[in-house]
Amino acid sequence: MHNAEIARRFHELADLLEIQDANEFRVRAYRNAASIVEGSSRPIESMVADGEDLTAIRGIGDDLAGKIEELVKTGNLPQLQELQGEVPEQLTELMRLDQLGPKRTRAIYDALGIGSLEELEKAAEEGRIRELSGFGPKTERKIADEVARLSEREDQRILLGEAEQVAGPLVRYLDELDEVSRIEVAGSYRRRRDTVGDLDILVACDDSGPVMERFTSHPEVAEVASQGKTRATVHLKSGLQVDLRVVKTASFGAALHYFTGSKAHNVAIRKMAVERKLKVNEYGVYRGRKRIAGETEEEVFEQVGLPWIPPELRENRGEIEAAQGDRLPDLVQEKDIRGDLHLHTSATDGRNDLREMAEEAKRLGYEYIAITDHSKRLAMAKGLDARRLRQQMEEIDELNDGLDGIRVLKGIEVDILEDGRLDLPDDVLDELDLTVCSVHSKFDLSRKKQTERVLRAMDNPRCNILGHPTGRLINRREAYRIDLEAIVEAAAERGCCLELNAQPSRLDLSGRYAGMLRDAGVPGVVSTDAHAVDHLNFMHLGVAQARRGWMEKKHLLNTRTLKQLQKMLAR
DNA sequence: GCCGTTTTCGGCCCGACTGTTTTCAGTCG
Known part of the structure; x- marks a missing residue:
């Protein structure tokens, strides 16, 4: 179970x-x-x-x-x-x-x-x-x-990536008011959960009237569910619920902490406050009736004897104990990422060609990328056979010759066949810099068979990275049945890495499995699986999942320099 | 039902909004 x-x-x-x-x-x-x-x-x-x-x-x-x-x-x-x-x-x-x-x-x-x-x-x-x-x-x-x-009603949480598209413009819309001095989206959005149930927008300003008025009259608002002086709840035409809270600047940090949650984290913090004869609410930290903190989150944490804890960790899963013991991780940041190791081109089902992908990656400041188109088994994506793959390798060599400041690695996202064999012969894979292995078929195998299938694929020393390891598509397809614990253990033994796929509808692995990797000492790889240049921007979503899994820079493969990377890829 | 350098019993986080009341219960976050 x-x-x-x-x-x-x-x-x-x-x-x-x-x-x-x-x-x-x-x-x-x-x-x-x-x-x-x-x-x-x-x-x-x-x-x-x-x-x-x-x-x-x-x-x-x-x-x-x-x-x-x-x-x-x-x-x-x-x-x-x-x-x-x-x-x-x-x-x-x-x-x-x-x-x-x-x-x-x-x-x-x-x-x-x-x-x-x-x-x-x-x-x-x-x-x-x-x-x-x-x-x-x-x-x-x-x-x-x-x-x-x-x-x-689609009784579903929406993708974090979708939520960003709603939240961004809404925040800018509210921020246009002069009265607004600070504004943040709190809740699970700020904790970077893979899905978001509703948006919690927090505003600091002294006069709430105009903000409330502007918020509830936004053209996307279908219905105002409730509205008071400090709080309003609306439903957008899309069905998404958005809560707005307005507080004074002096309370902004306390409110931000409070509405960021998680609930379990907040309860634990308030308990600590009670032990210190303090009271914490969304307006501040109080000793008796006197407010002693509240303008910043740092102040609030300080009053209960803790350093500031990154929102991604606030799930009451050990972050408070870690903070007490000065053992909070130094979480990986998007700027630590040196390259994207899972990209598609128009040779298969991507929208942009090799050069366009490379140039966009260079513009983003990456040191390297890997081109990993599909293999022949995925016929509907025009998957590459040995001949076409070798042809692409030549093109990459030519491209590298004329490209400064970024190195394009030769790779493939090779299908893991039903019996665990890879979809291309070993001698072709040997010519590549890296191989991502993924399951794209037979999702309904028994847990035992699916696990054996992937283990067998990882037995091949050419398998560097297991792509989107659970195969889930959020709100659309369940993860396939697989013993991920056994997979992680095997990856540790074999020197294989697991992907943190950053596609908004995948986020696979998600935060808690990222934590499992970290604990097992298996390197993660945050990849966008981009099928177009725009998709390269999904990176931050994957990094957020790594952060939710307490990962530091050292826990990821693609934070390494090209040299280190190549060393680690040699299994 | 959990938990304990004040406790093995008696606590357990806090406030806004709504609709129903006539001072507050219910719900939500």
């Missing part, structure tokens, strides 16, 4: 407990456990198999450790089944509606016997919701709207 599945069960358990009005701290313990499991870079399954003591994890006690083990071993949780027997399972669906939490869901169920979205919609139409105590016409209206919206 995968981590995500274990986490899902715990969330469902928490939902059902909440509906039953269970102790809120007990509910919190389950949600906390879900988030711990979700964020673990190691499969909990294998920790259980190795007989590790789960109670060593903060937040997991004897009870939860037992439940996790039971889930992993039997696939079931008796307590969950019991609760599902007491309360209709679909009630947790109702709770997913905006405006409906555990209390109202329970009230609706108790009074009207409603346990499904269809029944809820009907009851709202018939005006039966407003009759309930604590409900009124407006709430009923909102619920009806939400049900209608849910059926259309």
